[in-house]
Amino acid sequence: MVDKVITAYYQLHSGPGYDFVYTVDNTPRNDSEFRLHNHDNLYEIYLFLSGNAEFHIEGNIYQAHPHDIFIARPYEMHHNVFLTSDKYERIVIFISLDFFHKNGCPELERFFTERTLGMGCQIPASIVNEEMYHLLMKTNRYLQDGAEGIAKCVLTEFLYLLNHIQAPLTLPRVPDERIQNLLIYINSHLTQELTLDHLSQTFYINKYHLCRIFKTITGYTINQYINHKRLLLAHELYKSGQSLLEASSNAGFNNYAHFYRMHRKEFGTSPKAQAALAGHDSL
Known part of the structure; x- marks a missing residue:
């Protein structure tokens, strides 16, 4: 379903900041790299590829399965918890707060903002349109080729499809x-x-x-x-x-x-x- 592209790291600059970052991680060198944290001016999207991990966010716990998509908005405290030493791989995209307005699609920001703290953060693979995976891979390929403008358009199409997912999202496990x-x-x-x-x-x-x-x-x-x-x-x-x-x-x-x-x-x-x-x- 998902092409195995574990090769890219790219940062697209725009003035003093940037529009988005596309990066790929594998097994962390130490737990501190994935400690509890937040981003004060970035949205985060990550596609879980392999491993045995949980996604913890604001007191909620989501079990990660291959090809699930996770999201976090600014100020949501989150981190990954690794349950075993299995190889861990993911694709991560960080999107700046002004990406949506700068690119004429402010309505696509609602998927991140119009939800309860720590809820609606996992989009299970079973309800994800397969085309969305291909768009993520295409984004990576265009960035590697230096086609930054096209990569941005492809990412916007991915965000459009993300906003039009109709099926219920995964409910987290709430410890208390x-x-x-x-x-x-x-x-x-x-x-x-x-x-x-x-x-x-x-x-x-x-x-x-x-x-x-x-x-x-x-x-x-x-x-x-x-x-x-x-x-x-x-x-x-x-x-x-x-x-x-x-x-x-x-x-x-x-x-x-x-x-x-x-x-x-x-x-x-x-x-x-x-x-x-x-x-x-x-x-």
């Missing part, structure tokens, strides 16, 4: 529905008070038990998760024109000093230093 609801709540209330006591009372869960199961499922402590999401929100507000002080306050940090400490702890640099990298996929 309470944590799933908590994640949705946190992401909807980042600018409000989110103390452990408040969350414990809101969800009627003992706070020590809540901390334990949250860390087990997400890989983060509750405070780490909240601070990380607030840092990402501050970055987005800064890019929209707010000052760093305004952005930190409007993202839910009580004061700039706290924002500064959390930023250095999370990213290893000051907010001002990172602001110089505003066009890059990091805060």
Whole structure:
């Protein structure tokens, strides 16, 4: 069904940023290469080719099968979990936020944005139009030949077909529905008070038990998760024109000093230093 093309790495530049990246991975050298992460200005599509792995995203777990397609939007925390040492292969495409508007197809962005956090992320091979696989391979082939404009057109056709899939998508395995609801709540209330006591009372869960199961499922402590999401929100507000002080306050940090400490702890640099990298996929 899918041509085995494990040969390409390509990055198409457009001004200071880029429209999309097409890359192929195989068995990771170490787990840190696939640790829990997010992209603050990229959509991710990846075609799973082989291996024994799960796709974890915002507290949900999807079992990966050959030729399944997975998607993630900006700020969705996700990673792969390898269940065995079997050879792992995938094709990955990262798409910039402005790709859809720059290429006259803003309606195709809805497939990524109009869904609940961590849900609707797996398109099983059984419902994927075979032509979609061929389009991914053609994208790779055109890029190798230097035909960047044609590759972009082919990718747009792939996105069109992706948006017109009618069959139900795979439902994830939810280890604990309470944590799933908590994640949705946190992401909807980042600018409000989110103390452990408040969350414990809101969800009627003992706070020590809540901390334990949250860390087990997400890989983060509750405070780490909240601070990380607030840092990402501050970055987005800064890019929209707010000052760093305004952005930190409007993202839910009580004061700039706290924002500064959390930023250095999370990213290893000051907010001002990172602001110089505003066009890059990091805060």
